[in-house]
Amino acid sequence: xxxxxxxxxxxxxxxxxxxxxxxxxxxxxxxxxxxxxxxxxxxxxxxxxxxxxxxxxxxxxxxxxxxxxxxxxxxxxxxxxxxxxxxxxxxxxxxxxxxxxxxxxxxxxxxxxxxxxxxxxxxxxxxxxxxxxxxxxxxxxxxxxxxxxxxxxxxxxxxxxxxxxxxxxxxxxxxxxxxxxxxxxxxxxxxxxxxxxxxxxxxxxxxxxxxxxxxxxxxxxxxxxxxxxxxxxxxxxxxxxxxxxxxxxxxxxxxxxxxxxxxxxxxxxxxxxxxxxxxxxxxxx
Numbered sequence: 001x002x003x004x005x006x007x008x009x010x011x012x013x014x015x016x017x018x019x020x021x022x023x024x025x026x027x028x029x030x031x032x033x034x035x036x037x038x039x040x041x042x043x044x045x046x047x048x049x050x051x052x053x054x055x056x057x058x059x060x061x062x063x064x065x066x067x068x069x070x071x072x073x074x075x076x077x078x079x080x081x082x083x084x085x086x087x088x089x090x091x092x093x094x095x096x097x098x099x100x101x102x103x104x105x106x107x108x109x110x111x112x113x114x115x116x117x118x119x120x121x122x123x124x125x126x127x128x129x130x131x132x133x134x135x136x137x138x139x140x141x142x143x144x145x146x147x148x149x150x151x152x153x154x155x156x157x158x159x160x161x162x163x164x165x166x167x168x169x170x171x172x173x174x175x176x177x178x179x180x181x182x183x184x185x186x187x188x189x190x191x192x193x194x195x196x197x198x199x200x201x202x203x204x205x206x207x208x209x210x211x212x213x214x215x216x217x218x219x220x221x222x223x224x225x226x227x228x229x230x231x232x233x234x235x236x237x238x239x240x241x242x243x244x245x246x247x248x249x250x251x252x253x254x255x256x257x258x259x260x261x262x263x264x265x266x267x268x269x270x271x272x273x274x275x276x277x278x279x280x281x282x283x284x285x
Contacts, residue, residue, distance in 0.1 A: 002054060002055065008057055009057065009058045010053075010054050010055075010056070010057065010058060011053045011054065011056045011057060011058045011272075011276055012050055012051075012053030012054040012056075012058075013054065014027065014064045014065055014066040015065055015066070016065060016066060016067065016068065017065045017067055017087065017088070018065075020088060021088065022063075022088050022089065022090075023063045023064060023065045023087075023088065023089040023090075024062035024063050024064065024089065024090050024091065024282055024283075025062055025063075025064045025065075025089055025090070025091045025092075025093060025278075025279050025282050026064075026065050026066070026067055026087040026088075026089035026091070026092050026093070027064070027065070027066040027067065027092075027093050027094075027095060027275070028066075028067040028068070028069075028070065028083065028084060028087065028092060028093075028094050028095070028105075029046030029047070029050075029067075029068060029069030029070065029094075029095045029097075030046070030069075030070055030073050030080065030094045030095065030096050030097045030101035030104065030105060030252065031043035031044075031045070031046050031069055031070070031073065031096070031097045032073050032074050032096055032097035032098050032099075032100040032101045032134070032254075033074070033097060033098050033100075033257075034074035034075070035074055035098075035100050035132055035133045035134060036098045036100075036133065036134045036223075037133050037134060037135050038223040038224060039223075040098060040223055040257045040260075041257050041258070041259035041260070042096060042097050042098040042254075042255070042256060042257045042258075043097065044257070044258045044259045045095065045096060045097060045256045045257065045258040045268070045271070046069055046095035046096070046097065047069070048258035048261075048265075048268050049095050049253075049258075049268055049271050049272050049275065050066070050095075052265065052268050052269055052271070052272040053272045053275065053276070055269075055272070056272060056273065056276055059276075059280065060279060060280065060283045062279065062282060062283055064279065065089070067083065067087060070083050070104075073097070073100075073101065073104055074100060077103065077104050080104035080105075080108070081104045081107050081108040082108070083104075083108065084104060084105055084107075084108025084109060084250070085108040085109070085111060087108075090249075090282065090285070091243060091248065091249065091250070091251070091278070091282045092105070092108075092109055092249065092250040092251070093250070093251050093252075093253070093275055093278055093279075094250065094251070094252040094253070094254075095252075095253055095271070095275070096252055096253060096254030096255065096256070097252075097254055098134035098254055098255055099123075099127060099134040099135070099137050099208070099210055099254045099255050100132075100133065100134045100137060101252050101254050102121075102127075102137040102138075102141070102206070102208045102252050102254065103137045103140050103141060105206065105250050105252045106119065106137075106141055106206035106208075106250060106252075107141070107144060108250075109204055109206060109249045109250040110203070110204055110206070110249075113203045113204055114141075114144055114145040114146055114203075115145050115147070115201075115203070116201035116202055116203030117146060117150070117201065117203040117204050117205065117206065118150040118151070118152075118197070118198025118199050118200070118201060118203065118204075118205040118206075118247075119138070119141060119146060119150065119151045119152070119198060119205070119206050119207075119208065120151075120152045120153075120154065120191075120194045120195070120198050120205065120206075120207045120208070120242070121138065121151075121152070121153045121154065121207075121208040121210060122154045122155050122207075122208070122209050122210060122213045122230075122235065122238055123153060123154075123155060123156070123208065123210035123212070123213050124155060124156065124157040124160050124179075124210070124212050124213050124224065124225065124226060124229060125156070125157070125160060125161055125210070125212075125224065126138065126153065126156065126161055126165040126166070126168065126169050127139070127210075128165045128168045128169060128172075129165070134254075134255070137208070138151065138153075138174075139168070142172055147173075147201065148169075148172030148173040148174050149173040149174075149197075149200075150197060150198050150199075150200055150201050151172070151173075151174045151175065151198070152174070152175045152176075152177065152193070152194035152197050152198055153169065153174055153175070153176050153177065154177045154182070154190055154191075154194060154213070154238075155177070155178075155179055155182060155213035155229065155230055156176050156177070156178045156179065157178070157179050157226055157228070157229070158178060158179075159226075160224070160226055175193075175194075175197055177190055177193075177194070179228060179229065179230070182230060182234075187230075187234045187237045187238055187241075188237060188241060191237075191238055191241040191242070192241075195241075195242075195245050195247070195248075198247075199245075199247045203247075204247060204248075204249035204250070205245070205247045205248045205249065206248075206249065206250045206251070206252070207238075207242040207248055207250070207251045207252075208251075208252050208254065209235065209238065209239060209242075209251060209252065209253045209254070209274060210254050210255045211225070211235065211253060211254065211255050211256050211267065211270065211271060211274075212224045212225040212226075212229070212255045213225075213229055213230055213235065214229045214230055214231065214232060214234075214235055214270070215227060215228060215229040215230065215231065216229065218231065218232045218266060218267075218270065219232075219256070219266075219267045219270065220260070220261060220262045220266065220267060221256050221257050221258060221259075221260050221261035221262070221267035221268065222255050222256055222257070222267060223255070223257060223260075224255065232270050232273075235270065235274060236270075236273055236274055236277045237277075239251065239253075239274040239275075239277040239278045239281070240277040240278065240280055240281040241281060242278060242281065243277065243278035243279060243280065243281025243282045243284075244281035244282065244284045244285060245281075245285075246285055251278050253271050253274055253275065256268065256271055
């Protein structure tokens with residue numbers, strides 16, 4: 001049981017949205033896992049993150065609400081899109097689930113503005129596969145009308161992708177910043193470039209934080225993470241910078257299987273901290 005300290009208010013346990021009342025930040029659980037390319041229980045992660053949030057401090061007086069989990073978003077994607085669209089908040093943070101959560105979250109926030117919207121992914125993978133899986137969200141958003149010239153993919157691991165998907169990214173006009181590129185560039189510089197490109201259409205930006213972009217040593221609960229990824233600190237920096245940018249309307253945290261985390265729960269802890277970094281960023285807007 002966690003200690004109670006009136007001088008240390010805990011994060012989490014935020015109220016549900018009430019009617020049309022506006023919030024600064026709204027959380028929503030998007031427990032996708034049915035179409036995953038790897039066996040996963042990623043649907044367990046949203047609730048695990050909520051529980052973990054209570055271990056950390058609430059350091060902002062922003063109005064934060066939690067809309068709970070979307071029911072079976074893999075089977076009822078249109079309902080998931082509508083659930084996100086109904087949220088009245090400056091910033092929506094979606095708790096995945098696998099990367100299939102990106103599609104309903106982004107489309108729900110973009111609405112009719114998909115043609116001017118932008119997308120930033122921090123991910124080891126292009127996610128340009130055919131079909132409807134956690135490996136296809138970027139391709140599906142392009143097919144929904146997203147302009148590839150306003151897509152930036154950060155942290156791509158060439159050895160974890162095929163040449164065919166690299167060519168798809170080039171053909172779509174996507175800006176790709178590989179893991180090798182990140183060795184010589186700080187994350188704040190990379191995010192500044194990404195936000196400028198993604199926001200060039202004047203529309204809303206969705207930021208997909210696929211936690212398997214991190215090194216496998218810090219994210220054992222990510223089925224597709226590999227050695228040599230970015231650090232936990234770099235992901236936290238990206239989350240805060242995304243939350244602070246006025247054009248970022250939504251962020252997702254995905255590709256974590258809480259049921260397979262290490263005993264110290266380091267992956268779920270990182271996701272919870274990224275949620276709080278995004279909220280801290282929103283407080284700077």
